[in-house]
Amino acid sequence: MKADQHSGLLTKNKIENITSHDILQLDNYLEAISAFEKLTYQSVYVIDYAEMKFEYVSSNPIFLCGHTVAEVMTLGYDFYMNNVPEKDLHLLDMINETGFNFFEKLPLNEKKLYSITYDFHLLNKGGKTTLINHKLTPLFLNAEGKMWKAICVVSISSNKTAGHAAIHKHGSNQIWELDVKKQVWNKQLKAQLSEREIEVLRLYAQGLTISQIADKIFVSPDTIKYYRRKIFENFGVGNIVEALSYAVNNKVI
Secondary structure (H helix, E strand, C coil), X not given: CHHHHCHHHHHCCCCCCCCHHHHHHHHCCHHHHHHHHHHCXXXXXXXXXXXXXXXXXXXXXXXXXXXXXXXXXXXXXXXXXXXXXXXXXXXXXXXXXXXXXXXXXXXXXXXXHEEEEEEEEXXXXXXXXXXXXXXXXXXXXXXXXXXXXXEEEEEECCCCXXXXXXXXXXXXXXXEEEECCCCEEEEEECCCCCHHHHHXXXXXXXXXXHHHHHHHHCCCHHHHHHHXXXXXXXXXXXXXXXXXXXXXXXXXX
């Protein structure tokens, strides 16, 4: 019955025929990346490890550091050398080394399930630094199972320092966090929230105040403060902005 009431969702753009010529379009996967760019406030770019270059760079200014897309594409890996402070470059070296060591040991049929996230500073043309969060996951593997192309997503970090490297497995509650001193990945479980805590966090994400959330779920403001405190403890954060960022980055909400 519900489908009948909303039949436009099912029939308005229903396509009956797909030709072999249509299927050939699937080879141009960068069209999909370009479409994704239009839907997100984050910067998106693609690394080709065979050519050691950037195959795609979105126009979002977060990553560009005052450069044009064409300039960043031309710079390729030199972009990091020019726009990442020396201290953070050493950090990226270590994350890259340990991250690929981790990736190489994974079963071939699971490699595309993993992604890595970490924070580092970008330096713009005016000399100002911005702490960004950088996520990377494989797009294509070569015949040997090595990462050939990867898609990266860049956003403003909610943390105060560089680092915070973690590896996630899609569909799993496991996280591997990097111990920078020992240069090893320590496995642990994602922080778990109760259904009510998740509900409170989602309402915060909608911009509601403590009083508004309390009214919406029929509890007192003090109860909301209690839930908020439990969320902070579970996530190991100090404020609601950090909690929301943690929840998004770790796919809790």
